[in-house]
Each structure stands twice: as C-alpha cells, then as structure tokens.
Amino acid sequence: MKEKKRLLFVCLGNICRSPAAEGIMEHLVKEARLEDSFEIDSAGTYGGHAGDLPDSRMRAHASRRGYRLASRSRQITTDDFYDNDLILAMDDSNYDRLRSLAPDPESVAKICRMTDYCRYLQVDHVPDPYYSGSEGFEQVLDILEDACRGLLEELEEEENKK
Structure with a gap:
C-alpha cells in the first residue's frame, strides 16, 4: 500500500486562504477519486484565531462554488514540518515565516508558494481577502x-x- 501524500496549506490566521485551499483541494481529490492518496490540512503562522471556523464570508463564497470549509483554525507546529510532504504558503510573508520556523534543511525544502502551481492566472501571491469585499474573496x-x-x-x- 502506498503512503499518502500529505499537504499543508498555510496563511496568516488560517481563516480565509488556507482553509479555502484545503477545501478546494479536498474537493478536487474527491472528484478524481484519489482520497486514499492524500491527506490535506491547513494551518496559520499566527495563532490568534485558533479553534475558529473559517471566516463566514469565505465559507459563503466557497459554498456557492460547491466547497465545504469546515476545518478549525490552528497555528503551525514543529511537527507539521516533519509530518507533511509539501507546505504551501499563500504569500511571501508566510513563506518567509515558514522558512524561519523550519527546524531543518529538509523541512525548508518542503516549503513552496501556492501560486507556483497556477497554470492560467499570472499572480505571485494569494492576497488576503479579510479586509476586502466580495470581489476579494472571489479573486x-x-x-x-x-x-x-x-x-x-x-x-x-x-x-x-514512479
């Protein structure tokens, strides 16, 4: 039996971008019938929202597209660097913070930018929609x-x- 690929999506507070990425990825994996191949999670570099559901505006916008965002916010831990195969940062600030928190070079090598995987949109970060209106969440x-x-x-x- 092959081992699951473990993905961790990371933003600042783990209430908008990273739980949305988690929900979207879970949806895509389920559509592709690859649930047995992946473990998907999210976390924040800041722990001030620990235990909270994703932002209600993000949940509403995601729901309209068919995504369910039900994870609870949590702050990244040292174990996350060992337990995950890929750690995806939403922007340069979180990318830099993750690199500074990484316990070893192997962990640093697991960190990448979410937008490095964009195929059609030309963007260098996932903007924080927290202080924007509907258009920010849709973007x-x-x-x-x-x-x-x-x-x-x-x-x-x-x-x-392989």
Missing part, C-alpha cells in the same frame, strides 16, 4: 482553484513517473 477562490488544479496535476504526473 482568492479563482487563484486557489487554478493553483490547486495545477498542484494536483503535478502530483499525479510525479506519481505516474
């Missing part, structure tokens, strides 16, 4: 859909090469 979902599809394609290609 984030557009970016994350593109990036999650690209990520899944790349991981499937990697697996097929």
